[in-house]
Amino acid sequence: MEQFQLIRYLDENGNLLNNEVSEALSYGFIKELYERLILVRTFDRKAISLQRQGRLGTYAPFEGQEAAQVGSALALNGDDWLFPTYRDHAASITFGHSLKTIFLYWNGRLEGCVPPEGKRIFPPAVPIATQLLHATGAAIAEKRKGTDNAAIAYFGDGATSEGDFHEGLNFASVFKAPVVFFNQNNQFAISVPIEKQMNSETIAQKSVAYGIPGVRLDGNDILAVYFETKKALDRARRGEGPTLIEAVTWRxxxxxxxxxxxxxxxxxxxxxxxxxxxxxLRLEKYMKNEGIWDEEWKEEVSRAAVIEIEKAVEEMEAFPKPNIDDLFDHVFAEPTWTIKDQKEQYYEFLGGASK
Structure with a gap:
């Protein structure tokens, strides 16, 4: 649709297309963007390697979507809320989540759902689109408390077929909730391509039905992601309500x-x-065009990322073994007879009585 043209700040050759932001593009800021991209890509590849070795459980890779996640999360303020899916660890890491904790999550540990002290990061949402309602509720609560804190909810293209997507946008629109709905359109909902997911030309145009702004941007352009998300968050903080962002990307x-x-x-x-x-590669080309690329610096950044991630792996694997009773004791306030029976059977299988 003409109304929802793809927004770009950098083209594929690293040329700046939006000179309005040139003054904000300090050397330090560009370096930070690249360092964060290197860290999360290295993390993602390490997680896949650990899974193949049997040291992590099933894992959802995000390589290719780093700019969408890093750029948007970097636009948040420290007291904002982040509601990720199971594929948004780059966003969580950028917002201050612990690498060790994320590894613990993929190792099936309860501790993997706990953010660092003071960070408002929800556990990754595995049910599709449920986190949009959670984000809307948190945003409405912040508004009622009189803060200028906002929330961001991440979701994929498949989530737009869920009722929770529509309910979340409708509630947020009606109550002018300070929330940004950040869609990563990687063009496949597992195996279902976007053209079989919906008949709309874009996801951004779905904003029209709820009377809120819709933005469609190049999700592989970290500058477009950062500055457009920041605009949406600033709008939310001013009390002007939610924004739907569609970041077109690829896994x-x-x-x-x-x-x-x-x-x-x-x-x-x-x-x-x-x-x-x-x-x-796009950001690297931009740095080369600007004469600020340093190959030795890149190698240092890559080595530092590997060291940080290897330390997190060591901490994850040195973590105390889980208490198997947690599987049974925290389902209900008082265990039902079915839970008690399952626990007894488990300990009988191990050759001893249950605790």
Whole structure:
């Protein structure tokens, strides 16, 4: 739709298309963006490696979507709320989540759902689109308390087919909730391509039905993501209500490590997109165009990321073994007979009585 043209600040060759932000693009800011992109991509690849080695459970990769997550999360204030899905660890890391804790989450640990002290990061939402309602509720609560805190909710293109998506946008619109609905349109809901997911040309245009702004941007352009998300958050803080952002991007790999994307899409497309649309490569080209690229610095940043991530892996694997009783004792306030029976059977299987 003409109303929802794709917004870009950087083209594929790293040329700046929006000179209005040039003064904000300090050397330090650009370096920070690149460092964060390197960290989260290294984390993602390490997590996949750990899963293949049997050291993590099933994992949902996000490589290819780093700019969408890092750029948007970096636009948040420290007291804002972040509501991620199971694929949004780059956003959570950027917002201050612990690498060790995220590894613990993928190791099936309860502790993996607990954010650092003072950080408002919800546990990753596995049910599709439920977090949009949570984000709306948190945003309305902040508004009633009189703060200028906002919330951001991440979700994929498949989530727009869920009722919670529409309910979340409707409530947020009616109550002018200070929330940004950040859609990462990676063009596949597991194996379902976008053209079979909806008949709309864009996801951004769905904002029209709720009387809120809709923005469609290049999700591989970290500058467009950062500045457009910041605009939406500033609007929310002024009491002007929610914004729907569609960040058009691509996941290079599988939906999860239990998935085989070659069964439903041509993986050669990923190879082409790596060459032409990769978020790290685009920022790297911009830095080269500006004469601020340093190959030795890049190597230092890469080494530092590996060291930080390896330390987090060591901490995760040195964590005390989980208490198996947690599986049974925290389902209900008082265990039902079915839970008690399952617990007894488990301990009988181990050869002893239950505690």
């Amino acid at each position: 290079y790999g599988a939906h999860t490590t239990a998935d085989d994307p070659t069964k439903y899409r041509n993986q050669n497309i990923s190879d082409i997109k790596r060459q032409n649309e990769d978020p790290l």
